[in-house]
Amino acid sequence: MIPAQFDYVRPGDVAEAVRVLADSDEPKVMAGGQSLTPLLRFRLAYPDVVVDLSGLTELRGVTDDGEWLRIGAMTTHDEVMNNPMVAAHCALLSLATRTVADPAVRHRGTIGGSLAHADPAGDLPAVALALDAEFLVSGEDGERTVPASEFFLDYLTTALDVGDVLTAVRFPKMGGWGFHYEKFSQAAQAWAVVGVAAAVRRDDGTVTEARVGLTNMGSTPVRASEVEAACRGVPARLETLREAAQSADAGTDPPNDLSAQADYRRHLARVLTGRALAKAAGI
């Protein structure tokens, strides 16, 4: 890798990180480095300083926070997918994280880095959106909480300001829900052409509630609200869930790129949403 020249800082605590970021013209935060490194390598990013958060051990790990699971931003994908609390209370995150890239990437890449990078083709943003996660942010003006619905603003763009550090993400504990992440990719370690994060709650044979987040169906992760509404109160059967999934692409603006044209992505979103709902509903 031959990036352009940059300064490198490894802060010892969050306050120092926030201070360094605020004092720089064009800083870039590095968590696990799995998204930033390619940007540096291709000289698509020209930061004057790279702020490496790997020294902030307090940002690592999963804690039980009552109604929530709080996951430190520097927790690696590997730690998330192997964490028993995540598996017990937020299995959708475990399932989706298992599909991220390959073991080497999952050992370095972090949940915070992945979400803050906000690549709509990444797997975790759709999960955070579908589950109404909340983002805990430290900035120059102190700490604040941003709901997922307000976090993803555009392609690679979030509600984080230049001086902000994402410190943790918290997910509501969802007992009694079924989950599935349906990822469709051209090769095992490629990005999702389309991904569907689904959570379903049933009361015997009836679906009482469903949540659906879509990966790579627009410039941000997308919530398939029409599908969620269509699922409410329907019998938990394959045909009805497939029927409900027919509106999965409503309100989306999927990209045209090498791996897929928009019309194919819309088709995939409908098919895969049906499959994801069925699996999440235990059918």
Added chain:
Amino acid sequence: MTTAPEAPGTDQVGSPRLRKEDARLITGQTNWTDNIQQTGMLHVAFLRSPHAHARITSVDTSAARQQPGVVAAFSGADFAGEQGSLPCAWPVTEDMALPEHPPMAVDEVRYVGEAVACVVARDSYAAADALEAIDIEYEPLPAVVDMEAALAEGSPLVHEGSGQGQGSNKAFVWPFTAGDVDSAFEGADVVLTRRYHQQRLIPAAMEPRSVVCRPDGDAFTLWSATQIPHILRLMLAMTTGIPEHKIRVIAPDVGGGFGSKLQVTAEEVLALLLARRLRKPVKWTETRTEGFQTTHHGRDQIQDVSIAADADGRIRGLKVDLLADMGAYMMLVTPGVPVLGAFMFPGIYKMDAYSFSCTGVFTTKMPTDAYRGAGRPEATYAIERIVTELADEIGMDPVELRRRNWITHEEFPHTGVAGLTYDSGNYEAATDRAMELFGYDDLRAEQRRRRESGDPVQLGIGVSTYTEMCGLAPSRVLGQLSYGAGGWENASVRMLPTGKVEVVTGSSAHGQGHVTAWSQIVADKLGVPFEDVEVLHGDTRVSPKGMDTYGSRSLVVGGTAVVEACDRVLEKARKLAAHMMEADEDDLEFTDGRFTVRGTQSPATSVQEVALAAFAAHDLPEGAEASLDADATFDPENFSFPHGTHLCAVEVDTETGEVRLRAYTAVDDVGTVVNPLIVDGQVHGGLAQGIAQALYEEAVHDADGNLVTSTLADYLVPTAADLPDFTTDRTVTPSTTNPLGAKGVGEAGTIASTPAVVGAIVDALRPFGVQDLRMPCTPQRVWRAIADAREAARSEGGQR
């Protein structure tokens, strides 16, 4: 089924020895070119054209020279007087257009990524940074991206006035005809015509290209990640005028090539010239994107193929009309690749007549050249696909149609319609074994069930009964094909005083495991321990004679040279042993490394004892020299012809277009196997690359000639995670054209697998009316093919 003859004293050859190379490679004790450090070494970075086609109107490198750490900066014009033109060793026709190809463009650029200037700096970061300070202006010219458009009247020209017959992008036309093609087609019950596209591929070897050059007085040492140190030395001398004996080329550890390092590159020539100009060692290593843009590409043909047959499936004739994309220039064997394919289109089938024509076309893209199989995968794809379509057309099982047409095992040696004499083979045995392992009948039954029930997941079966020409190549044949060199190989075997053995080979390993395989051969021949053999290669000073490694030639040609050198060592050893043992030469027996006198109980003399006696030279027979060392040069009389039967089953999810490889069985006949582990590795890797062409890989250019798939995120190279467990087995029908009986295995998997996979997908979709799919068969393409076929069926139904 045929089996290998019992070779005398065999215990190493045929044994799955772990590779001698691996402990060092796996633990990182490696010597890649980019690891090489030299005192005072400078680093080179190239500025590359962002245009597919443009005139260079001005280049100013002065600001770059002022950048921190920069030692020098040059434009193409600065080397115009000495850089020469990159060589093409295979002018396939007398009138072939052979445009000048300066290593650094001087007046005009003709593909995106062509080098236009360079910076030499104290480190690679400074060199890369300073590129941005070079001021260069271009006057854009029209890109020529599409082959058919390039041949149309009025197309912009890639090279003004240097096409065949001038004013054209046609580089050459190479025709071949055998038999009466017209009557073969006129009298046929069935004639099928198909157009197949061989998409452009990027070889993507694991190790990027890299070169280091150090001036040594008036001589130069050049390290390069190359497959061809010997050819490279010769070509560097011819291109630059630096005398051949003043250039030493070393191929250190080389991490894969697949043909992409069978090349004489701009960067190698310029490294040599920069080292001469600056009197300092220089290094250049490509980035992955640089490699994708500027390491030669493979394939890229449009194949118009017609086959004529009787109603009972007997093939009468074949017509092939190729357009082959040369890219912007003729590189080392660019035009020869599609021409080599001419001999392989008839495959394993008997037929009365065959015609072939190849038109080489210039476009403003990276030149194409050899890529694993080089002409043979393209040909095999076309024949195996159209034979399968022929079977469908006449309602016959695709295996049965093949049986009716292939050369039977009793018919070898057999001279086919394309003029090649296949020395040996047993297609029946390989096919029977493959069908048994695959469970062909059961899978066909499952296919029927899925079709009848309208299962959204359909099953398809693909068949590929391939052969290939390997062991490149008889020098006489290469001469007839206008190739610029021979096809022999050289080896030396040195007996050291302590009985250890050094083997010097002209083959140049870059991942194949030659060190292990050659050690096995020598251990058996000389009766010495496997561990006592050291194999030296890849350095023109250490192994001065060689023709290097490509075209599945190393074992067949280079391995035979080793065998013959061993025979000569033994001939000398026998004379000396007889003298030492006071016996007649003819009474000596040699077994397991020991000479004994036939019919006596006298003590044996080991080959190691003989080696020591030769070294001491205290008591040599009259006229003998104080050495057992010998060398040999082997020039094959014929190619070798590996063959095999590959069967592939795919599941196609008709709702999404996803293709899953359900089962893959490969039964290959590569002749005598020296190391089954290495052969399995070659087959597995070859399958991965052939499957990659079928399902994943394509170098995509936009209308302006930019390579869109310039990273590994866009150009999908499959990994083990994408591939099924392969079922592999072998039949052994030894080659009769070399003493080892080996046929070569480096390319077999790649050649065989692509049509098997695509054939399987088409087979799965036949109920929908799908007859063909463009490669790579991505989910989107498969889904659209189904959607289009359904649409066509609907509108057809509506019209009725």
